[in-house]
Every structure is written in C-alpha cells, then in structure tokens.
Amino acid sequence: MDLALQTHDLRRRFPGGHGVHGLDLAVPTGAIYGFLGPNGAGKTTTIRLLLGLLRPDAGEIELLGQPLTPDRRGVLARVGALVEHPSLYPHLDGRANLEVTRRLLGLPAARVDEVLERIGLAEHAGRRVRDYSLGMRQRLGIGLALLGKPKLLVLDEPGNGLDPAGTHELRRFLRELVASEGLTLFLSSHLLGEVEQLASHVGVLEGGRLRFQGTLASLRERARPGLLLRCDEPSRAIRVLVEAGEDPALAEGHGLRLQPRLPVAELNRRLVAAGIGVQHLAEEPVTLERLFFELTGAPVREGVAA
16 A cells, blocks of 8 residues: 555653654555544644654654655655644735745745635735635645645644634535645544544544554444434333343433344334333444544543543
8 A cells, every 4th residue: 555654653752641652654645534532642743743843752754655854854845734723924915925935945936826726715815814714814824835736735623713614615625625636635633523524544543542543434334333212211221221131321312322232123122012112213323423432532522522
C-alpha cells in the first residue's frame, strides 16, 4: 500500500506523562484520514511532530515517502498545514493575505488567483479579512496551506466554532478539494459526525496511544448493531431479559439498550409472554460516535468527544 504519511514508534513525552507513546500511523495516499481523540489525547502534539514543530524523543516520521529528520526537512515544502486557527492579517484583504505568503515562498503571482478561485473567495478577495465570516476565514487559512501545491494537507480542528451550515460547507469544500487536487488529507477533529461523513480512514487516539486504525468500514464491523427497547415496565423487562441471558441497560426516555444475543423476535416473544407491553423495538445503527466511546471510554457529549 502506497502511504503518504507514516510513523514508526513515534514518542514524545511531557512532564506529567502526557504526550504520544509508540505511535504507528499509516495514512494511504489519496485518503481522507480522520484523526480522532478526546481533548488531551495527543492529537495536536502528533501534528506538531509531523510538521517538524516539535522534535520526537524517539521514532521515525515519513512524509510522502521521505524521512523527516532535522537535517532533511525539504519534504515539508510539499506539505500544507493549518494548525488550530489560521494566522491572518485582519486589516488586509483576502488577496493581500495570500500575497504575503506567496512572496515568502517565491511562487508565481498567478498562484494567488488560482487559490482564490479554488477556495471560492475570488469574489471576496478585495474585502478586509476582519469582515469575513468564520467559515471564510477558515477557507482563507486553507488557501494559505494550498499555495505551495502540497500533496499532503494537514488540518487541525478546521471546523472549530463553525455553525451547522458552515460545517456542512467546509465538508463539501474539503471533499471537492481532495478529488480535484489529488491530495491526501489528514484531518484532526473532535466532530465525530462530520468525520463519519467525510473520512475514508480513521485513527482513534486515546492517552497518547492509537486504539484503532483502518478504514471507516472496518471500524463499523467491530460492533454489532445495538437494540433500543421501550416498554411499559422497564424494571420488569430487565429481569426478563437478564433471565434470557441478556445484559440490558437503562436508556433515555424510560427505554432499555442492549447488544442482543438472542434473535430480536425471540426477545419480543418473551417480553410479551411475560405480560409486558412493548411500544418500540428497533436496531440502532452503528455510528462512529458510539464506536469511539467504546474504544476510548471517553464520557459522552452530544456530537463530540469530551
């Protein structure tokens, strides 16, 4: 498999034990790789190591088939990155912000217009950045990362602060960008639902260690569909289900949730035979969110990893 990014036993330890420990990343060329983890898991540390902003204590990093070492950093010219918030000049317009970086990189002047068109800001190039929406600023930040025509694009939490409409637009933009530019996208995010709709591959980080890595489809295969049950006597239903060898748990709305061992029809028959009225009995889809919490043990919050 052709890999755009890989690490071998990558380690960086901070006082208190935080950091990353023995990280073996494998990001296929052309993939959209969702890098997930609770806050403090080590996602931003990993990205800073990948971009040469931090030195590892041990391990190896390969970008686009070339090792990244203190004396061999040329490969970073083919890597674009947006780490946390874009560094923009709010008093300048969009074009001028790109022009500053374009001159620093020694790129042709025409590259600014190409990027403005690519990120959908050509009509707003003359507006001051302080008047841009948050979504427009994020796109301009990504535009800065695209100026050098990278083959690997690394984005750290690009959806932070965006409203649902802005998040949807960012997802559409990134999907089109990867398809049109032939990029590999490494995307760190805690917005699990968005990654689920965008990524082809996923890595789950917790406590500085990689708990899962592979395709989104292979992650989903790890879990059986759950079963959500609502009935008129939940406490008695629990006893019936336990006697049947099940392990139910209380769910919201006076319901029960379980990973069924017996066929659903048999569970329904037993509940009805016990005189329990069943109002709802349905399989729950296997979501990336649920799998994430099972892998990391992170506390559940709506739509995010805490």
